[in-house]
Amino acid sequence: MSDSLADFLPYRLSRLSEAVSAEIRPIYKAMHGLNRPEWRVLAALADLGSCTATEAAAHSAQHKTKVSRAVYALESRRWLKRETDPRDRRSEILTLTAAGRAAYDSLITPLRSRAMSLVSTLDPGDAEALVRGLAALEAALDLAAEAPAGVTDRATSR
Amino acid sequence: MSDSLADFLPYRLSRLSEAVSAEIRPIYKAMHGLNRPEWRVLAALADLGSCTATEAAAHSAQHKTKVSRAVYALESRRWLKRETDPRDRRSEILTLTAAGRAAYDSLITPLRSRAMSLVSTLDPGDAEALVRGLAALEAALDLAAEAPAGVTDRATSR
């Protein structure tokens, strides 16, 4: 085993996370002046359909106050609307407006292509290894691997 | 589809980084009351030998003001000393004191073992995949996770 900090897992993850994030932040920042929490909530909403703030927080793995402020910001842009859930009047059901959806669509394409251009430089075997390794680590850390594409399993929870 | 990695890579890395970081932060926080930037600068210094603040920032992937404040904090503890570089009097050469080195040594062991205990819960194949995937991604991002002593390049930052 080497002593170099370079193989220290937390350190490497932190660096990678920042580097990857720095690759894509300019896109949503320049295109719409969004910050990271806002972009993440927007994406969570686009992914989940409609959901409550708590669900958006869970899905985007962000602190509830961050989500609260991001929701307010997105609402001010009229990118989402909130209606109180008739079944539980504490919670609010968040839904993207047409403008919000359009903004998401305008962003997801360049974002995806930037990310793709990154990933596509990887050797296919390396990419596969990455997927496997990340998934394993998520499992080890009990990070619900949060079914990515679309389907919300939360339909039952209300 | 292979899009899914690209779609969620930033998100997954960010989550993982936060989760892993949360696993180890209590250690350096409880043992010495360090915060993250301070710990990272300490580690960078221990890893690099002596270096300038800019090099420490590059190595630890942190904003220069963060590093500036961390250096000040570590200096106040007498864990490092700074001397102006005679060759370039704008920059300061940072070096750990004996106390700083001792603090690092007292921390790195429990930190490493915590990180190890995390990794060791992984299936060996998964762990190997993780290492391979991370290395490939680092290479793709030009984050040369490379060697000690002769730090020269890093020409690309900023």
Add this chain to the structure above:
DNA sequence: AATTGATCGTCACAAACGCAACCAAATACG
């Protein structure tokens, strides 16, 4: 020698962060 432009590190200031306290609605419990 003087000008220009880039770089090192710091500081003031504004924005972002997250804890804790909070309100309001729902639920649990006696």
Add this chain to the structure above:
DNA sequence: CGTATTTGGTTGCGTTTGTGACGATCAATT
């Protein structure tokens, strides 16, 4: 029922962060 506890979401406030400007220094050009 009445009361205590829990949960969804917001806000106040101290702390941390990053931006932009700055003085100082170096290198290149003239």
